[in-house]
Amino acid sequence: MRLIHLLAATALASAPLAAQDTPPPAPEFARIVDEGTNRSQVMVLAQQMTDVLGPRLTNSPAMRRAEDWAVAEFQRIGLSNVRKDGFDFGRGWSIERSSVRMVTPRPVQLTAIPIAWTPPVNATAPIIVAPMEKKEHFAAWRGKLAGKFVLVSPPGAPKEGTEPAFKRLSGEDIAKLDTYREPTWDPARNERTLAASTFEEDLDAFLKAEGAVGLVRKSYRDNKLLHGEGYQHRTGAQTPGIEIANEDYRRLARLAAMGQAPTLEVVSDVKFDDSNPQAYNILADIPGTDRTGSYVMAGAHFDSWVAGDGATDNAAGSAMVMEAARIIRASGIRPKRTIRFALWNGEEQSLYGSISYIEKYLARRPAPAAPQNSEQNYYGQTWRYPVTPLPGYRDLAAYFNIDNGSGKLRGIYAENNSAAVPILREWLSPFAPMGAGSVVFGRTGGTDHQFMAAVGLPAFQFIQDPLDYSSVTHHSNADTFDHLKPADMRQGAMVLAWMLIKAANADAPLPRNPIPRQPLPTDPFQTPDPNAE
Template identity: 65%
Template sequence: MHRLLLSIAPVALVVASPAWAQERTSPDIRDDQRAAVARIIDEGTSQSQVMPIVQHMTDVIGPRLTNSPQMRQAEDWAEQKFREMGLTNVRREGFEFGRGWSIERSSVRMLAPRPLQLTAIPIAWTPATDGTLSAPIVVAPMSDPDHFARWRGQLRGKIVLISQPGTGEDQTDPLFHRLTGEELSALDRYQEPVNDPEQRRRSATRGTFEAERLAFLAAEGAVAFVRMSYRDGKQLHGEGYLHQAGRTAPIPGVELAAEDYRRLTRLAASGTVPTLEITSDVRFDDTNTQAYNILADIAGSSGTGEYVMAGAHYDSWVAGDGATDNAAGSAVVMEAARIIRALGVRPRRTIRFTLWNGEEQGLFGSINYIDRHLASRPAGPAGETGLQRYLAEATRFPVTPKPGFRDLAAYFNIDNGSGRIRGIHAEGNVQAMPTLSEWLSPFRAMGATEVAIARTGGTDHQLMAAIGLPAFQFIQDPLEYDTLTHHSGSDTFDHLRAADLRQGAVVLAGLLWQAANADAPLPRSPLPRQPVVTDPFATPTPED
């Protein structure tokens, strides 16, 4: 999930508790629906396969970087599993993405002033070293193109440390956390949309700076670059975004543990310039630049073409095994498919299960699905990167629905780690809230209680909700997601919670079944229009 890419607007207004929220203890669910939900609960608790599914994704396949050899293996395996479960129309939908990339082995050592093995990882989609390279460092923090002039003529033959080291922060928040009732209630607050062209301009600039910085380093003769991990505790991440053919980083790059990085900068500041040795044995794969979403159906009986859908992103970063982000959500989606298929009863509407690809680089998979099946927006500028498109997509008007726009009756997304489902974000869809509350009511004793009006983003439901579709993200207990596992080397099977994943699969299957058999599709939000500027009197931010 892209927590680093999205900034949620400040809370603006508390919505008063409506009458329906006070009557949720006696929802109107038909007897046949209750019987099906009871069977779903039994199947998902007594016969669960969610942990074997997620264990194969993590321990056996491992990290699933988009278009990497591991992701190709994961795509084959997911298709096979869906077929074994008895799903139909199992298929791949491809879209242009770019190069495959994987790590064979890597090492970073300090040679002087003393030998020391450092904690490091190659940055995704940076090139290999030619064997082992060694060179002195130069500490040259650069976070804006205006900083280049400060270092011109000083980088040739050097390994350049590009991050500002800082001093570290006290970790005052608990490492592991479950949501309290008060925290859940606080999510039910309306967020007024903000249209700020100046903020969009700054975001677009950030989307191009990394390539500009690397071009400058290469032109100045740097032999490699090093950035600092954004977490202390020897954590590593390795995210990189230059995956498109022809845009690969021109020099090798590694991410260094924050503690090791600061040691190097202290040594340099004291007059003892360290020498580093870097071995980065990484491989590019250009045999197929298409990435693929995996889709599978449980066919409905109505013949109307309507369907409900569940999805999770299948891709991950490479420092860990992509367990909580997002093998957990992918396994819950697959287990929900198995549970519903085990009922042996055909739903009214088709139920579609989707494993998205390329989410971590800018929601590539779900954007492609929208373009292909649901609606179009005006194209961006030529040469636009995935991150640039993600940041700008919801600001391009008009939205033009496609013939399949009305067929999607509901979409449920899961991508917040392995924590227990505590409710659902209604994404500003006020009309859908009573029905969502009714559908959650059988799972209140399992902890799934809250229907919150607030929008959330950074994952694959976001741009569906942004065109008015009934698309929702679950509220989950954070556990260690934000504090430890998100995109990090700690994102392994050990940090999954089996009881929480079983509960998540049951809740997801229950909502899908009820949505597939409801008398009417969920209400939609209005089709969005070009908004006026929220603050027409704002003073532009001066350039740094």
């Protein structure tokens, strides 16, 4: 409804000019809204990324096709310097087919998915329920796992879904986000997490050494949802692994407890692809008129997990980024600063793509002593200080990230950058009638702006209506195109395009906080992310 009013108003504003021979161009804001509303391509882009390209696990054959598609699409839109920017990642992996059945004591076709980067298996074997959540639990099961599918998760009980699965933020919800929290660092907790960070590899090696046929994990959502995340992308796991839906997993565990010893028949027809260990960020520019090297940037991670088609996480953000580029090009607006668009890769395994960009072009932090797995890479960032700016550090005038599903943009997190708050508020103000006018002081984490902010750059993520992102689609097999909201996606692309124009054409770059010397308040272990589950 608000959108209709706004369009009516802009149409009215340009009406008196209709009689002139060559009307002056409409105001920039109206051109963005016209292009983003009446000639939107955001859902076409999102459908290509999901229905057609499918899940985009980093370095999988599907992601290779997606990378090529994105390069071609940015070129088609008319962007410059479209390039693949590589970084070391690991192996490719994909699912060809899978089937998991209980064959005794009675036949049941179970709801299950192979775990990413585990090897294939085609076997029938009994199960054993052996919950293991830390290395200290291994001893109890030594010598008991050979020839078995090992159920490593505690069975648990279903959650009572007393909150709606689908939500939009009220003004009150947004106001709650605008709360300053004083930093409360806990380096000991960080150390404990890092000490436990090899558990997935340790469990894999233990099961291999014990001669287990496979690892079986429980889903973390009820009602038959599946995910299949796995993190051994560098080497691949040694033990085949599957995730089973909660209802089916708990039935197996109960039958085992009754002495009925279920037998599973598992077909996990999956493939590694070692043709290229490099993953690629896709970068593309709209060159600015100012040749000082100063630029602004929008980014979203393009990679996904494999259970669904990576629609809300994060074809949504990727399509909004690409559509913002198209809108700006189509609007004919010439930016002063260059506008760069990034589709990040390897985000799901711990922001590898954006960290690679930071370390190549923006700032260095002390390197870790040894190669890092996903958890080490993520949690290990917390205490990697001091920050050493690279020559490109000052050039990045603003970074905007989108990665919280397809929900309408409601505003932006200012990342504790108090001087930026009034400027962001002014820039967003024309979108207040479309619900996107809020600027909150605080921070959010878990995606690609995070470590830019951690090195002191003006990097921001938008506030979005959560919809069913946390409750249903995030990483799940229900993350498909039909869960995207077209009107929300159109709004998001317009807001992003507008913010990029404002940042690119601002007289001065956004103010910055001092270069941080310690973790920021919403780094891991500081404050909870209200959008995270």
